[in-house]
Each structure stands twice: as C-alpha cells, then as structure tokens.
Amino acid sequence: MILSPAERSYLYDSLAQSPPIRPDSRSDHQFRPLEAKTAFLPGSNGSARIRLMDGSECIISVKAKVVLASQESSLIECDIDIAGFRDDSNFVSNLKFYLTNLLLHNFPVRYLKLTSRYAFKLFLDCIVVSHSSYPLSLISLTSYLALKTTRLPLLVSDVNDEEIAEQPTFSDDWDNAKYIDDYLKEGETFEPPIFITLGVIGPNLIIDPSTEEEQVLENGLIISFYNNNVITPISNINLATNSNNSNFKGLNRTLITKGIALGNKYCPAIISALNTLIEQDDEEGTIF
Amino acid sequence: MNVSEVISITKPVGLDNDIDSDVEMSDSENQAQDSFKQSIVTPGELVTDDPIWMKGHGTYFLEDRTFSSVAGNISRVNRLLSVIPLKGRYQPETGDHIVGRITEVGNKRWKVDIGTKQDAVLMLGSVNLPGGVLRRKSESDELQMRNFLKEGDLLNAEVQTIFNNGIASLHTRSLKYGKLRNGMFLKVPSSLVIKSKNHSYDLPGNVSIVLGVNGYIWLYKTSTGINSATNTSVTSNTNMFRASVDTTGSYAIGQGSVSITRLEEESSWEIYSDKNDPNISNSVRSNITRYNNVLRAMSFCELGITEQRIIMGYEASLSYSNIGSLIDKESMESICQDIINNEKMRG
Numbered sequence: 124m125i126l127s128p129a130e131r132s133y134l135y136d137s138l139a140q141s142p143p144i145r146p147d148s149r150s151d152h153q154f155r156p157l158e159a160k161t162a163f164l165p166g167s168n169g170s171a172r173i174r175l176m177d178g179s180e181c182i183i184s185v186k187a188k189v190v191l192a193s194q195e196s197s198l199i200e201c202d203i204d205i206a207g208f209r210d211d212s213n214f215v216s217n218l219k220f221y222l223t224n225l226l227l228h229n230f231p232v233r234y235l236k237l238t239s240r241y242a243f244k245l246f247l248d249c250i251v252v253s254h255s256s257y258p259l260s261l262i263s264l265t266s267y268l269a270l271k272t273t274r275l276p277l278l279v280s281d282v283n284d285e286e287i288a289e290q291p292t293f294s295d296d297w298d299n300a301k302y303i304d305d306y307l308k309e310g311e312t313f314e315p316p317i318f319i320t321l322g323v324i325g326p327n328l329i330i331d332p333s334t335e336e337e338q339v340l341e342n343g344l345i346i347s348f349y350n351n352n353v354i355t356p357i358s359n360i361n362l363a364t365n366s367n368n369s370n371f372k373g374l375n376r377t378l379i380t381k382g383i384a385l386g387n388k389y390c391p392a393i394i395s396a397l398n399t400l401i402e403q404d405d406e407e408g409t410i411f
Numbered sequence: 412m413n414v415s416e417v418i419s420i421t422k423p424v425g426l427d428n429d430i431d432s433d434v435e436m437s438d439s440e441n442q443a444q445d446s447f448k449q450s451i452v453t454p455g456e457l458v459t460d461d462p463i464w465m466k467g468h469g470t471y472f473l474e475d476r477t478f479s480s481v482a483g484n485i486s487r488v489n490r491l492l493s494v495i496p497l498k499g500r501y502q503p504e505t506g507d508h509i510v511g512r513i514t515e516v517g518n519k520r521w522k523v524d525i526g527t528k529q530d531a532v533l534m535l536g537s538v539n540l541p542g543g544v545l546r547r548k549s550e551s552d553e554l555q556m557r558n559f560l561k562e563g564d565l566l567n568a569e570v571q572t573i574f575n576n577g578i579a580s581l582h583t584r585s586l587k588y589g590k591l592r593n594g595m596f597l598k599v600p601s602s603l604v605i606k607s608k609n610h611s612y613d614l615p616g617n618v619s620i621v622l623g624v625n626g627y628i629w630l631y632k633t634s635t636g637i638n639s640a641t642n643t644s645v646t647s648n649t650n651m652f653r654a655s656v657d658t659t660g661s662y663a664i665g666q667g668s669v670s671i672t673r674l675e676e677e678s679s680w681e682i683y684s685d686k687n688d689p690n691i692s693n694s695v696r697s698n699i700t701r702y703n704n705v706l707r708a709m710s711f712c713e714l715g716i717t718e719q720r721i722i723m724g725y726e727a728s729l730s731y732s733n734i735g736s737l738i739d740k741e742s743m744e745s746i747c748q749d750i751i752n753n754e755k756m757r758g
Contacts, residue, residue: 125512125562125563126563127512127563127564127565127590127591127685128563128564128685129565129590129591129592129593129685129686129687130565130595130596132685132686132687133592133593133594133595133687133691134595136687136691137696140693140696144693144696144697144700145700145735146595146700146703147700147703147704147707147735147738148697148700148701148703148704148734148735148737148738149735149738150416150733150735152416152417153416153417153418153735154417154418154419155738156418156419156420156421156738156739156740157418157419157420157421158420158421158422158423159420159421159422159423160422160423174423176711176738330417389417392413392414392416392417392418393417393418395414396414396417396418396419396420397420399414399420400420400421400422403422404422409423409424410423411423
C-alpha cells in the first residue's frame with residue numbers, strides 16, 4: 124500500500140498530536156471491533172475464528188494427538204498459513220516463530236501429560252484468510268480462543284503405567300471430554316498468552332495500528348501478556364511489511380516502559396472480553 | 412475500567428432466518444413471463460424465452476432463451492435487453508468527477524487507479540503544466556513527469572473519454588482538479604455514490620469533500636482564502652464565486668470564471684506541491700475523522716451517499732461525544748437509521 128506524500132504527512136501529524144487523532148477516531152488504547160466464533164469445526168478438539176470489519180480473518184484449529192513424550196521435543200506445534208505468502212517466506216516464518224516460541228515458554232505443558240510415558244501433543248493450524256495490518260495480534264487472539272475452547276477426551280485407563288506398560292484408553296463419550304481449564308488446580312485459571320501490537324509515533328503509542336497507520340509509524344512494539352502481566356518477549360518491528368517505511372527510526376527507551384504500562388493496563392480488558400465471548404458463545408448460532 | 416472502551420468482540424450475526432431461502436426456480440413458460448415483469452434478477456435466472464430481444468450486457472443466451480449473468484435490474488431500451496448489475500467495479504462515463512491514485516509513470520502518460528477493471532490513463536497533454544496554458548509541452552516536461560505526479564499521488568480529475576477498449580482517459584485541465592492535499596482518503600463501493608451535478612462540497616465543521624463517482628473519497632480541510640466570509644456556506648454552487656473572491660479579496664463582477672492570466676499565476680509549481688497546510692487545527696482533524704466514520708457507517712449499511720445525507724449523518728454523529736465508539740456495528744446502524752428517519756421527516 125502506497126500513500127501519497129501529502130497523505131503521509133497529514134496522517135503523521137494527526138497521530139503525533141496529543142492525544143493522537145487516529146483516522147477512524149479510535150482512542151490510543153482502543154482495538155478495532157472483532158467478530159468471533161468458537162468451537163465450530165467438528166473434526167478438531169478446539170477451533171476459533173476472528174474477523175475484522177475490514178475483512179481480515181483468521182481461523183485456527185487445535186488438534187490433539189497422543190504421543191510418547193520421550194520422543195517429542197515439544198508438546199505444542201504451530202503451523203501458520205497466510206494467503207498470498209509462501210510458507211518459507213520470512214514473513215510467515217517470523218510469525219510462526221513468534222507464536223510457537225510464546226506458547227512453548229508460557230503454557231502449562233505439565234497438564235498435557237497423560238501418564239509417565241504418554242502425553243497429548245497439541246497441533247495449532249492457523250489460516251489467515253485475509254489480512255491488511257500486521258496479523259500477529261489477530262492470530263494470537265484467535266489462538267487464545269481456540270486453546271480456551273479445546274476439549275481433550277477423558278482418560279479412562281490407569282495413570283500409573285511405570286510398572287505395567289499400557290496404552291492409554293479414552294472414554295468414548297465426547298460429553299466427558301474436559302477443557303484444559305478443568306485439569307488445572309483450584310485457584311489457577313488457564314489463560315493462554317497473547318500478543319498485542321503497539322505503534323510508536325512521536326511521543327505516542329497506539330494499540331492495534333491499522334494498515335494506514337502502519338505506513339507512517341516510527342517503530343512498532345510487540346508485547347506479550349500472560350498471567351496478568353506483560354512478559355518477555357518484548358520486541359520491536361517494522362510493522363509496514365509490504366512497503367518501505369521512510370519514517371522508521373530508533374526506539375526511545377522510555378517508550379518501552381510506557382508500552383509495558385499500557386499492556387498491563389489494557390490487556391486484562393482484552394482477556395476479559397475474550398472470556399465473556401467464550402461464555403456467551405453457544406453451539407447454535409451462525410458461523411458466518 | 413470499561414472493557415468496551417478497549418475492545419468490542421461480538422458474535423457473527425447471520426442473515427435473518429425468517430427469509431425463506433427456498434425460492435421456487437422458474438421452469439415453466441408462464442412463470443418465465445412472470446419473471447420478466449419483476450425487474451430484479453439473479454445470475455442464471457431466466458429473463459425471457461422470447462428470441463426477438465437483442466442480448467445486451469449482463470445476459471447470456473442458451474437454447475433460444477436469455478438468462479441473466481449478473482444480479483441486477485433488467486433494463487429495456489427498444490429491443491435491447493440488458494441487466495444492470497447492482498454492484499461491481501466502477502464503470503467510467505465521460506464527465507464523471509473521480510478521485511484516483513497514480514500507479515505508474517509511463518511514456519507521456521500516467522496510469523491511474525480509479526477502481527475500474529483497467530487503470531485509466533492521464534496524458535501529459537491533459538494536465539495543467541506549471542507556467543500556464545499557453546505554454547507548449549516540451550521534451551523537458553516528459554523528462555520531469557515524476558516531479559509533477561509520481562506513484563502513489565492522489566488526484567481528482569474528470570473522465571475525458573472512454574477508449575473503445577474500455578480504458579478511461581482523464582484530464583485535470585481545470586483549477587478544481589489536480590493533486591489532493593490536507594486530508595485523508597477513503598474508499599466506498601462506487602454503487603453507493605449517487606451521481607449529481609457537483610461532486611465536491613463544503614461541509615459543516617470546516618471540512619470539504621471530493622466525493623468521487625468511482626467511490627474514492629477525499630476529505631480535507633476547507634481551504635480558506637483572504638476573505639473567509641463565505642466559508643460557512645454549505646452549497647458548493649458558490650465554488651466558482653469563491654475562487655474569484657479568494658485571490659482578489661473582493662468580488663469583481665463578471666469574474667465568475669477563472670481568467671487566463673489567473674490560471675497562469677495559479678499554475679505555478681504550487682499545484683504539484685506535496686506540502687500540507689501547516690495550520691490544520693485539531694478540531695478540523697477530528698471533524699475529518701468524524702466524517703470518515705459517518706461515510707464508513709453509510710457504506711456498511713449500504714446507504715446511498717449524497718451531500719444531504721453526509722450532513723445529516725454528521726449531525727447525528729454529534730450526539731456521540733466519543734467518536735471512537737462510532738466504529739461499533741450498533742452505532743453505525745443507528746447513525747444510518749437516524750439518517751433515514753431524518754430524510755422521511757423532511758419528506
């Protein structure tokens with residue numbers, strides 16, 4: 124996407140005001156409205172779909188497989204497919220790395236263990252049907268919904284198989300399947316980690332920049348959030364991936380701390396909105 | 412903290428279930444007669460089985476019967492039968508005031524994206540060159556075409572002709588056309604823009620708009636001259652009048668149109684400048700975003716866009732103190748409902 128020099132400078136000036144005047148007049152901490160649906164794919168353990176007003180859309184399916192834990196390097200594997208990009212392109216492999224890395228380090232993997240030898244392995248398959256702005260936060264919010272609604276079949280065989288080797292067997296009744304949340308101890312809640320993107324412009328930080336805004340940003344921040352806290356990785360990135368951004372420059376340290384504060388302040392609202400949606404979502408209702 | 416201030420996540424809303432989806436397909440002959448009476452057809456629907464009709468755009472012919480190939484209205488001109496699509500890409504017509512973006516600089520011409528199937532062309536000879544109309548275009552102009560307009564630049568222009576291969580040719584040989592500055596761009600489906608005599612308006616709140624017939628819209632700060640007495644006027648019929656007032660400071664009788672000498676003055680390098688007005692106030696900037704949201708709401712609700720409706724939408728949006736909430740689906744629908752109600756009341 125190319126902007127004319129006049130558009131670019133108008134947009135930059137608007138966003139550098141305090142408070143910033145965004146093209147769709149969102150406030151600096153406001154996300155674009157989302158439409159989401161969970162648990163609609165019959166063949167997978169968990170699924171979710173998020174759609175934005177501009178037509179950006181992401182679908183994630185979570186499938187579980189019983190594996191010998193000793194033979195697997197990790198119990199979560201992500202695959203990302205983005206329409207219009209080669210699977211081995213930098214763009215896709217970066218996104219894949221971000222998501223895999225975040226989940227590997229911040230996921231209660233111990234609850235995926237079935238017996239001393241067997242474990243569930245989760246496969247996240249993600250399709251970005253269409254996107255306009257940098258799709259990481261879209262993918263990560265969808266993965267949150269998909270993982271939250273993932274149901275794993277109930278183990279009926281013995282948990283202790285150290286002495287007698289036994290293949291795990293599961294209840295045939297899908298109604299007995301449990302959410303990952305149900306495996307957790309009292310007082311713990313299962314809230315997968317999420318990413319949010321922040322745009323840096325002048326003295327301001329803006330949450331969830333749109334495509335036009337990405338074109339004039341001075342820098343971009345990716346912030347991850349887990350267990351009510353901003354966690355690492357926190358990284359900076361040029362969000363305008365499909366054009367050269369002439370405004371791009373170094374990042375002021377104070378803005379990183381400001382970004383962390385912003386994340387700590389507003390991410391709980393995002394998590395609670397996602398949780399509310401899952402509570403209200405029903406089997407009925409339209410997918411489209 | 413209120414969650415809705417940060418993010419709104421809703422469930423997808425499908426079509427209303429009370430619409431009966433089982434439409435009877437018309438097979439028999441008397442039904443075919445009926446379907447001809449109703450003016451809206453869908454792709455593959457039988458329009459007529461009478462072979463005397465000539466087949467126009469949007470139709471196809473199989474076994475002596477004419478079917479529609481698009482969803483749209485049947486139009487009959489003498490014996491020519493065509494279907495005009497309800498939606499689709501913009502089809503240029505001579506005289507349309509459009510907004511476009513340069514995509515390519517070529518041999519004595521620019522390619523312009525105006526939302527048509529093929530990019531339009533803007534010939535070097537169809538623009539005002541710095542130095543006035545009386546100047547001939549020379550080789551040096553061909554060499555410095557990127558200094559006038561380059562890839563990504565936005566301009567408003569008029570469709571001059573349509574070549575027989577369907578490509579539109581544009582011109583900017585008037586002071587109301589040319590490069591766009593001091594504002595922001597948005598797109599709506601071209602089918603929503605209702606053609607009228609004039610497509611550039613001054614709106615309340617010191618904002619002006621170029622409502623391109625192709626659905627490309629430019630919202631910008633109303634340019635203020637020395638004499639800004641006419642600033643608040645809404646109708647754009649006074650554009651010409653103001654153009655003559657602005658530069659001279661007083662209205663001279665008989666100066667309704669731009670004189671050649673003035674055109675020369677105006678046609679300096681200024682007209683191709685990329686610099687915005689340095690004094691755009693925050694209130695103008697937020698008014699522009701308000702109009703942007705109103706237009707997006709109208710495009711979301713598929714409401715035809717006219718000057719009157721934009722103003723009514725703007726007035727309806729004033730009741731939202733937080734403009735950011737206008738991007739929610741409910742607010743967009745309520746804005747459009749307000750516009751429709753308002754229109755009904757005025758009759």
